[in-house]
Amino acid sequence: MTEQTTEGRILEAARQVFMRKGFAAARMQEIADVAGINKGLLHYYYRNKNKLFKAVFDEAFERFALQANTIFAADIPLFEKIESFVSEYMDIMLENPSLPAFVINELNQKGEEFVRGIMNSKHRPNPLPLIGQIQLEVEAGRIRPVNSLHMMLNMLSLCAFPFIARPMFQGIAQVDDATYMKLMESRKREVTDFILNAIRLNQ
Amino acid sequence: MTEQTTEGRILEAARQVFMRKGFAAARMQEIADVAGINKGLLHYYYRNKNKLFKAVFDEAFERFALQANTIFAADIPLFEKIESFVSEYMDIMLENPSLPAFVINELNQKGEEFVRGIMNSKHRPNPLPLIGQIQLEVEAGRIRPVNSLHMMLNMLSLCAFPFIARPMFQGIAQVDDATYMKLMESRKREVTDFILNAIRLNQ
DNA sequence: GTCTATAGGTAGATAGAC
DNA sequence: GTCTATCTACCTATAGAC
Numbered sequence: 001m002t003e004q005t006t007e008g009r010i011l012e013a014a015r016q017v018f019m020r021k022g023f024a025a026a027r028m029q030e031i032a033d034v035a036g037i038n039k040g041l042l043h044y045y046y047r048n049k050n051k052l053f054k055a056v057f058d059e060a061f062e063r064f065a066l067q068a069n070t071i072f073a074a075d076i077p078l079f080e081k082i083e084s085f086v087s088e089y090m091d092i093m094l095e096n097p098s099l100p101a102f103v104i105n106e107l108n109q110k111g112e113e114f115v116r117g118i119m120n121s122k123h124r125p126n127p128l129p130l131i132g133q134i135q136l137e138v139e140a141g142r143i144r145p146v147n148s149l150h151m152m153l154n155m156l157s158l159c160a161f162p163f164i165a166r167p168m169f170q171g172i173a174q175v176d177d178a179t180y181m182k183l184m185e186s187r188k189r190e191v192t193d194f195i196l197n198a199i200r201l202n203q
Numbered sequence: 204m205t206e207q208t209t210e211g212r213i214l215e216a217a218r219q220v221f222m223r224k225g226f227a228a229a230r231m232q233e234i235a236d237v238a239g240i241n242k243g244l245l246h247y248y249y250r251n252k253n254k255l256f257k258a259v260f261d262e263a264f265e266r267f268a269l270q271a272n273t274i275f276a277a278d279i280p281l282f283e284k285i286e287s288f289v290s291e292y293m294d295i296m297l298e299n300p301s302l303p304a305f306v307i308n309e310l311n312q313k314g315e316e317f318v319r320g321i322m323n324s325k326h327r328p329n330p331l332p333l334i335g336q337i338q339l340e341v342e343a344g345r346i347r348p349v350n351s352l353h354m355m356l357n358m359l360s361l362c363a364f365p366f367i368a369r370p371m372f373q374g375i376a377q378v379d380d381a382t383y384m385k386l387m388e389s390r391k392r393e394v395t396d397f398i399l400n401a402i403r404l405n406q
Numbered sequence: 407g408t409c410t411a412t413a414g415g416t417a418g419a420t421a422g423a424c
Numbered sequence: 425g426t427c428t429a430t431c432t433a434c435c436t437a438t439a440g441a442c
Contacts, residue, residue: 241427241428243426
């Protein structure tokens with residue numbers, strides 16, 4: 001799967017290094033080493049560290065936002081939507097376990113300006129369709145009277161947190177990487193049931 | 204509330220800068236400026252950047268672990284424990300909103316060695332009492348048959364994630380700092396109900 | 407396009423005067 | 425204890441040969 005073009009190999013190497021170290025601790029030299037090319041070439045393709053980082057970050061962020069928005073806006077019943085959100089969202093993270101922490105960390109450390117730039121991009125997350133749908137179900141009395149904003153936050157929290165807090169979790173639970181992955185796999189069913197039970201009315 | 208001793212003012216300044224920028228992006232010069240002292244003094248009190256950072260991080264981590272462990276091990280019924288955990292844990296974070304993201308970010312970026320050191324410390328988080336208690340309730344048939352490890356993860360996720368993902372959340376929901384804080388305050392009740400409803404048996 | 411060499415700037419840390 | 429001055433190392437970025 002190694003990229004063939006130099007530009008592609010640089011981007012792939014940058015992904016690795018930026019995700020592991022974060023922007024501030026990442027070194028252009030290390031990216032060049034991982035890519036197996038000379039440091040000067042990084043500046044030939046991407047003028048400076050910031051632009052290289054932005055290329056990596058934007059791609060990572062959009063992958064998440066796009067997938068999420070597709071599910072948020074899908075025209076299916078709420079319970080099905082919750083199930084597909086949890087399952088599909090956790091699948092993306094399982095394929096790319098360090099991506100969520102990377103995005104969150106950088107949003108926390110870069111300044112407000114950076115965050116504003118991201119949030120004004122075309123592919124920003126837009127949970128409004130889901131929030132509206134939850135509200136409708138509440139008003140129709142078909143689920144418990146939950147606050148729709150908090151409800152959406154709950155869904156995100158339950159899916160994403162275990163990946164973001166992975167080092168802490170593995171440290172506490174004393175599990176190796178393979179076990180951790182299996183736990184995340186089984187978590188899809190567990191979280192779906194948890195959410196559905198929380199909002200289902202007693203029949 | 205300004206610290207009187209020089210050492211105290213250094214530590215307070217280091218807290219501010221490290222929490223906002225993270226270890227790698229934090230500058231000793233900025234810490235000195237915030238503390239209103241000379242850069243050389245930082246090295247007089249704390250030999251180097253690493254030691255100063257460790258002083259800040261350890262204190263932050265232990266504050267969280269200690270409070271959590273107290274609740275985890277309390278000898279009270281599960282439903283009360285959930286309620287007090289959510290309420291008290293979110294209170295700590297409300298008093299110190301950038302602390303959870305700081306701890307998580309650094310655990311993600313520093314190497315395995317660092318994480319191992321933290322997790323072997325005396326005051327590491329120990330959720331075993333809570334996990335055992337959940338398991339007992341399940342076996343006794345008093346709550347739904349949830350997986351106790353995931354259940355504990357759910358509690359942590361619902362409380363901590365909104366603070367860790369705060370920039371993203373505020374960006375998406377377009378809310379200012381004051382509104383955000385009010386939302387987190389109301390979230391205590393919302394999350395408690397959410398969890399209890401998820402595990403309560405239909406009577 | 408890709409390399410070598412190096413400029414230019416900055417960070418952490420130390421030495422030594424007061 | 426606190427400051428000034430400075431050393432050394434490293435990092436980003438550029439210039440220029442091939």
